[in-house]
Amino acid sequence: MSSNFIFNEIDKDIENGIYLADEIKTRFPPEPNGYLHVGHAKALYINFAVKEKYNATTYLRYDDTNPAKEDIEYTEAIQEDIAWLGFKWDQLLFASDYFETMYEHAIELINKGLAFIDDQTSEEIRSSRGSLVEKGTESPWRNRSIEDNLKLFREMREGKHEAGSRVLRAKIDMSSPNMNMRDPVLYRILFESHPHTNDEWCIYPMYDYAHPIEDAIEKITHSLCSMEYEDHRPLYDWVLDNIDAYKEKRPRQIEFARLAIKGALTSKRNLKKLVDNNIVDGWDDPRLYTLRGLRRRGVSAQAIRNFCAAVGVAKANSEIPREQLDYYVREDLGKTAKRIMAVVNPLKLTVTNYPEGQIEILDVPNDTSDPDSETRQVAFGRDLYIEADDFEQNPPKGYHRLYPGNEVRLMGAYFVKCTGAVVDADGNVLEVLCEYDPETKSGSGFTARKVKGTIHWVESTTALPIETRQLGELLDPEKPSGDVLERLNSSSLERLDSFAEKSLEAANPSDTFQFVRLGYYCADSTPGVGGKMAFNRTVELKSTWKPEKA
């Protein structure tokens, strides 16, 4: 049972007759200025959880009120990522489609004496805003006549005033302890081509003015956002209070704490910096906690959704260890992933009593924990590769994989007893020798003796190399791998490892901020390294790169 206080709030609103149970409506309002990351996954989860529970309507609305920062590139990507995550919005909307209405409402506010054109520079506005402990001072233009305000505002729209020369401000209270209420700017002049409205406008509404109107137009009942907007709620309500059309049945803003994962970078600004400086491979670099990065890394959408549900929704700041996401990845992959054997760091294993040149095809269960599991065909022969660290010449205490004299099971095949190893002059193990016992064939019901270790292997002449890029995709249910046998050779890792080097080069030795973890999932693992599926190989990076404070 996941926790979500927002359900309680909605329930109360329904009980109190504020909203009807069948008219609940939410929205996910990203600004199209970057790619989505785990943090967005939580916001998406919350909005769509409401949709599911209340049979509500949920929109995807681009909050595109600042053309200077937005790009069409991102709108497509955002939709792809949400669709991949498995959420289906009822309608795709653009805040910019409401610009005309917003403009009319601004005129209404001017007519009511609640907004004015301010000719001060941005510096003057800033300095007259006061400070956290000092009142602000009113603009000298605050009491301009309604007629002048109207005329100026119209001229602003017509492009007759330079960018930055004037703004439309709300007339609220320069002495408010809430900075947001000190005559906030409602409209600014921006001669920027807008990705959606092109050059139709040269004045653009600010978030605080636009957002409540967007919600109200769409009849959103619960406008869910993160905690930093809590201080903006009085302004949100002020806007709706003062526009006649929205006085009744208006949306209610509810704030929740953002999701933070320890060590995961989730600020667009810093993410963009990593991408732009080529410190990472792109927005889908598997070390990033972008939705695309996670996907490439092999994280399933279901796992992310389960993770969000488990974490719950509350108002307290929190930081969740990555291991908690990992758990849900393993849980889901364990149920759904196709399994194959893979060797990351190969070591030659020769079955000396197996006929040379002979290859036999074994039926190996895809999931040994499921007796009804389907099987796949895997080639077995004399010349195999095993994971290098599945062999020890001088095994430490408690080691129960391969070492001279010890017997282990080759998963899905036979028991194999280590008879020795070929070692070069420097003591490097070149090849491990063993003998197999035909009676111990997998599935034969052999119980005469037991082994403590089971290891993975691939047959050397039939194993296939795999591209690094495919590592994460291997288990993507939408991109099934049809391979029976796969082999990862060490060069597969080079590309990923080189990412690490780049990061380190960019590092500042005085800073140990850790921003990435390289890890990926693949079908089978090497015993002892991490288990069945996930985290076969995980590389922790300490980087010197320090994210800028926004």
Add this chain to the structure above:
RNA sequence: AGGGGUAUAGCCAAGUCGGUAAGGCAACGGAUUUUGAUUCCGUCAUGCGUAGGUUCGAGUCCUGCUACCCCUGCCA
């Protein structure tokens, strides 16, 4: 003249009217095991930031402290 939030286990988090601290992750035992995985059993807060108060009874109510987060964009 500052304002707004938040404090429950190592990490998240439930706890509507006050009635004797859910659940998940992690950890630790043990059973099963053809992956040192999975699965399965079990353990894990006389305690709810802190000091008082009210009450038969307080995580819940009252008062005073403390810590952390957010707010001075013509960003969202």
